[in-house]
Amino acid sequence: MLTVDHLGFFRQFARSPIRTGAVIPSSSRLARMMVSQAELHRAKTVIELGPGTGIVTEIILENLAQDAHFMAVEINPAFTTATRKRCPRADVVNGDAADARKHLAERGLTGTDVVVSGLPWASFPDALQDRILDAVQDVLRPGGRFTTFAYVQGLLLPQARRFEKRLRARFSQVRKTPVVWRNLPPAFAYVATKQ
Secondary structure: OOOHHHHHHHHHHHHOHHHHOOOOOOOHHHHHHHHHOOOHHHOOEEEEEOOOOOHHHHHHHHHOOOOOEEEEEEOOHHHHHHHHHHOOOOEEEEOOHHHHHHHHHOOOOOOEEEEEEOOOHHHOOHHHHHHHHHHHHHHEEEEEEEEEEEEHHHHHOHHHHHHHHHHHHHOOEEEEOOOEOOOOOOEEEEEEEOO
């Protein structure tokens, strides 16, 4: 059954399919699996890129250490508003993920231990993938983790294959989680560690 959340998400997809990348938000199962891979219990700073309507944000906040700083960066103003409404204690920035360093600096922070991403990588052109991954590399501390998801059917797309190569070129360790079949469409997460 479609909810108001799903309908709003679909409207944003219809307006900007490349930026939104999906017709409905991720399931809580996928969100929980992604967050479980991020090792939030050790993190002092966590950034979420592309929170959408805040499904993953909610779960990050549930699992975040008491003294950790959290910031979400969302480029779509409607999603920024939705995430702020869903998660009022979250620091949600309406801005570009590629400007993560600037957003951290504005908060007096120099880096992050974890980056969790809900960005639609397979719909991004190569130059945008590079720009955002370079920003992730720049802000992530040594030993830090980067988690993001991909749709199973997307693995056939050249953009998705190039994204995985970019991950493997930038991170010392990259692994895939098992598929979350009860997500629409089925998805898995990449878990990458910075050397």
